[in-house]
Amino acid sequence: MDDDPVFKALADATRRHLLDRLFERDGRTLTELESELEMTRFGVMKHLHVLEDAGLVVTRREGRTKLHYLNPVPIRLIHDRWIDKYAEHRVAALADLKSELEESA
Amino acid sequence: MSTMIEQTVQVYAVFIRATPEQVWDAITKPEFTSKYFYGSHVDSTLEPGTPFRSWTGDRSQQLIEGEVVEADPPRLLVHTWQALYDPETAVETPSRVRWELEPAGEGVTKLTVVHDGLEGAPKTAASVAGGWSYVLSGLKTLLETGEPLSA
Numbered sequence: 001m002d003d004d005p006v007f008k009a010l011a012d013a014t015r016r017h018l019l020d021r022l023f024e025r026d027g028r029t030l031t032e033l034e035s036e037l038e039m040t041r042f043g044v045m046k047h048l049h050v051l052e053d054a055g056l057v058v059t060r061r062e063g064r065t066k067l068h069y070l071n072p073v074p075i076r077l078i079h080d081r082w083i084d085k086y087a088e089h090r091v092a093a094l095a096d097l098k099s100e101l102e103e104s105a
Numbered sequence: 106m107s108t109m110i111e112q113t114v115q116v117y118a119v120f121i122r123a124t125p126e127q128v129w130d131a132i133t134k135p136e137f138t139s140k141y142f143y144g145s146h147v148d149s150t151l152e153p154g155t156p157f158r159s160w161t162g163d164r165s166q167q168l169i170e171g172e173v174v175e176a177d178p179p180r181l182l183v184h185t186w187q188a189l190y191d192p193e194t195a196v197e198t199p200s201r202v203r204w205e206l207e208p209a210g211e212g213v214t215k216l217t218v219v220h221d222g223l224e225g226a227p228k229t230a231a232s233v234a235g236g237w238s239y240v241l242s243g244l245k246t247l248l249e250t251g252e253p254l255s256a
Contacts, residue, residue: 025112026112026115026116027114027116055118055119055120058116058117058118058217060116060219069114069115069116071116071118072238073117073118073119073237073238073241073242074119075238076238076241077119077245079242080246080254
């Protein structure tokens with residue numbers, strides 16, 4: 001619901017790395033993810049939990065295996081709430097500058 | 106997005122400050138979908154075995170062709186999905202979209218969208234990969250503020 005867990009989850013290089021691995025190939029098991037990181041299984045699990053609590057990773061069961069999926073929606077929400085807002089101002093400011101310069105020319 | 110391998114199973118989830126009934130209506134009624142789903146108007150009686158379609162506002166173009174597989178309001182909706190908006194995706198094998206709605210505390214619903222069966226539809230898989238986040242963000246904004254996302 002809240003942006004805080006998302007920003008906190010993203011403020012860690014290992015967790016961003018995990019998201020990148022899932023972006024490349026989604027729906028992976030803990031064992032697969034662990035094999036690509038120089039880290040104990042417990043460490044990977046801990047990071048996956050933080051990502052899951054933030055909604056950035058969603059797990060689905062397929063038979064006896066638990067698969068991890070990247071959920072990009074919280075990042076999209078941050079984009080729509082924060083990035084768009086400031087990027088728009090920046091574009092508007094540049095547009096104003098352009099018309100001012102052209103008028104004075 | 107170009108470096109991404111097309112995912113044959115895609116999972117999206119979002120928490121929305123609304124009841125499952127409100128989320129259900131927003132998914133299944135054209136007056137809502139037109140405000141967050143690329144202007145599309147959903148068109149379905151939600152009876153299993155009947156069409157699940159969506160159109161542009163003036164009905165000049167059909168955007169999605171599908172069939173209702175399962176409907177259990179306000180908890181579960183499963184339908185097939187063939188994207189007609191692009192000639193390259195229109196010829197691909199139909200895939201499947203599953204909407205799961207779960208109450209998640211007082212007045213909050215967790216909405217999960219699973220788009221799978223994309224093995225025979227790589228162009229569709231690539232096309233929807235960015236689209237679902239935009240759609241679900243717009244759906245959340247619409248239900249929580251009453252206003253669509255500004256373009």
